[in-house]
Amino acid sequence: MSIENRDHIEEHHTNIWSYVFVLLALFTLTAFTVLTAIKVDIGSLNIVLAMIIASVKASIVALFFMHLKFEDKLTWLYALYPLFLLFLLIFFTLMETFTRVPVLK
C-alpha cells in the first residue's frame, strides 16, 4: 500500500459483549487445562493436550483482542512467519541433539 492520503482509520466494529464472551472462553479453557493436567493421566499426551489448549487460547487472544481477524494478509504473514522460524529452531535443534551417536560406548 502506498501513500493514498486516507484520513479515515478503519474501525473494527466489535462490541463489548463479544469481548466478555472471549474472556469467558479463555477462563473456561484455563480451568479445563488445569483440570486435565491434574485429573487425567494420558502420559506424554498430557503435554500435547496442554499445548493444544494453550494454542487455542493464544489464537483467541490474537484474533479478537489483538484484532488479527481484521488485519491484512501482510500482518498475518509477519505474525505467522516468526512461528515458523521458531518451529525450525526447535525442530532442528532437537533433531540434531537426538540423532547424535556416542563415539565412546
Next chain:
Amino acid sequence: MANGIAADSTYESYLAKKGFTAWALTTDHKRIGIMYLITISFFFLLAGVTALLMRYELLTPELDFFSTTTQYNVAFTLHGSLMVFFFIVPGIAASLGNFLIPLMIGARDVAFPRLNLLSYWVYLVGTVILMTALAQPADTGWTFYTPYSVETGTNVILITLGVFVLGFSSILTGMNFIVTVHKLRAPGMTWNRLPLFIWASYATAILQLLATPVVGITLLLLIMEKSLDIGFFDPAKGGDPILFQNFFWFYSHPAVYIMVIPAFGIISEIIPVFARKPIFGYRAIAYSSFAIAIISFFVWLHHMFVSGISETAAAIFSFLTMLVAIPTAIKVFNWLATLYKGSIEFHSSMLYALSFIFLFTIGGLTGVFLGALAVDVHLHDTYFVVAHMHYVMIGGTVMGFFGALHFWYPKWFGKTFNELTAKASWFLVFVGFNVTFFPQFFMGYQGMPRRYATYPEQFQSAHVLSTYGSWILGLGIFIMTVNLIAGIFSRKVPEGNPYKSLSLEWQMPSPPPHNNFEDIPIVTDWTYAYGKK
C-alpha cells in the same frame, strides 16, 4: 525524469544546519545515515589496525611482537567483534539504507524517524559498553563459544552485553525499514519498479528483525551462565555446550547475509549505470535476495560439522547448504549478463563493483567446498576458512561498501573526490587484498590452523607474503580514506546527476534538500530503463 532537478539554488540542503544538537538530535534519515557512516568507518579503521598488528606478529613463527599469546587472542577477538558487530552488520544496512531508502522510494523520511534516531543512539551505547570492556578484553574470538567463554577470566560479559545492545539497534532499524518500504512508497512505485537496493535492504531487514532476537537470548543466556551459573551450556549440570553453537549460528548464519545482501543491492545499482544497460533479470535478482533470506535459516549447522554434532544432521545440512549457492549464482549470472555488450565506463565505483563480482565468486565457491561435509572436516578451523570468510566479507561486502562510498559520494556531500587517486587506491586495495588472502587458501589446505600466534616454519613464506599484502591493502585503504576526506573540502562541485542515473535519488539536487521532495513524485517507469531514451 522530467526536470525536477533544475538547478534551483534557493533550496536548503540537509547539511545546512550546523551545531552539535542539530546532528545529535536529528530525525532526518539522511543525517542519521551520515552519522552511522562516520561511526562504522571509525570502527572499520580501528578493527583494521588490530588486523595489521596480528599480521605483523605472524611475520615470524615465534611470538615476538605480542608478549603473550593471550594478547594475540585478544587482538583477534577485538578484530572479529569490531568488524562483525560494529562495522559489517550495522554497516551498509544502517548507513546506506538510512540515507537511500526514503530517497529511492520517494518518501520524505523513514516510517518512524524518532525510533530511527533511537536506533542510532542505542548502537552508540553498545559501542561504549564494548569500549569499556577494552580494559580487559575477551579472548574468545567473536563467536564466544562455550565452554571456554564461560571459563575464561577475561571480560566476556561486557563484550556480549555490548553486542546484545547492538542487537536492539539492529532490530529497530530492520523493523523501521520494512514498514517504510511497505507503507511509504511514492505513488506508482510498484514492487516491480523498486530499485534493487530496496529489495536487498528489505530482505536484509527481515533477517535483522527475526534472526537477531535469537542471538540476543543466546548472549543473555551466556551472561546468565557466567553470572548465575544456570548450567544450560555446562555438561556437568546436564547442559549442552553445542546448544550454544546451535543458537549462535541460528542467528549468525543469517547474519552473514545481513552483511552481504546489501552489497548485492549496491552492485545491482552501480552496474547498470556504468554499463548503460537495463539490469538483466530484474525479477530474478530481486527474488533471489528473498530466497537467500529464507534459505539462510536452514543451513546453520554447517558451521558445526566437527563440533560433535550428529552425523545425520550434518549430512542433511550439508545438502541444504548447497541450496544457497543457487540464488547467489543467479545474481552473478545476471550481473554478468548486464555487462555483456554494455558500454562500460570504469568509474572508481564500477571498479569496486567489478572486483566485487570477481572476488565474491571466489569467496562463494570456496564456501561451497566448505559446505561439503567431508571436505569441511579437513579444512575446518584452518586458514582456508579465514581466506574464504575474508573473500566474502572484504571481497564481497567491503568492496560493495567502497563502491557505494565512491558512487553516492556526490549525492551525500555535493562534492567530489579526485577520481585518479580513487582509481589508484582501488588498485592498491585490490592487489593488496589478493596478496593477503589468496596465499591463505594454500596455507589452510596444508593444515595451518587459524587463531594461532605461532606456527611451524614451513608456513613462514606464505605468512610473510600475506603480511606484505596486508600492508599494501592498508596503504590502499589509507589513501582512499584521505582522498574521500579531502574531497569534502574540495571546491569541485559536480553536476546534480553526474552519472545520468535514472534512479529516483539522483532526480533531486545534491546534497538533497532537508525535506527530500517538495512534492511527492509520481513514478511512471522502471528504475533501469537505460538506453530506452
Next chain:
Amino acid sequence: MSTTTADHTEDHAHAHGHGLGEAVTHDAAKFGMWLFLGTEILLFGGLFAAYALFRAKYPDLFVEYHKNLDLEKGVFNTFVLLFSSFTMALAVLFAQRKKQLYTTIFLAITFVCGAIFAIVKYFEYAHKFEDHIYPSKNIFYALYYMTTGLHMIHVFIGMIIILALLGMNMKGKFVKGRYTPVEVGGLYWHLVDLIWIYLFPLMYLIG
C-alpha cells in the same frame, strides 16, 4: 526513471508525522508493532527451544521439580493476566469511541492487574529464595527463572507503557487526535499475555 510530480497539498496540511495521511501513520505504527512482536516471539523462542531440548532429555527432572511450584498462585496469575488482556481490549475500544473516562478506567484496571501479577510473582520468588532454590539449582529451575524472569521484565515494560498511555489519555490526546498509541500499546500488552499462556502449562502443569 520517468516521474512527474503531483501537487499533494493535502500532504502539507498535517502538522505531525511527515505529511502522511492519518490512516497511513496508523497502519504503519500497528504494522511496526506486529513486526516487533515477531522479534519478541523469537527472543523467547531461544528459551522455548532450550525447554524442549531439556525436557525431552530429562523428563523425570521436570516432573519432579515442577511439584515445588505454587500451582494456586500460577492459576491465579493466569486469570489475572487474561482479565487484564480483556480490560486492555476494552480500553482500546473506548479510546476508539473517544470515551475518555472509560479509557482511563480500563487502562487503570489493566495496570493494577499487571501490578497484582508482579506482586504474586514476587511472593513466589521470595518463597523459593527462602528455600534456597536459585537458578543454579538445576536445569528446571534455571529455565523457570529465566523464562518467568524475562516475562516479568516484559510485564514491567508493559506497565510503563500503560502509565504513559494513561498520561496521554488524561491530557485528552485520544479524544482530540488518533487513538493509535492505545492500540499499539495494547498489542504489546497482549503479547505479554500470549507468552504467559504458554509459560503457565509448560512450567506449572507437567503431568
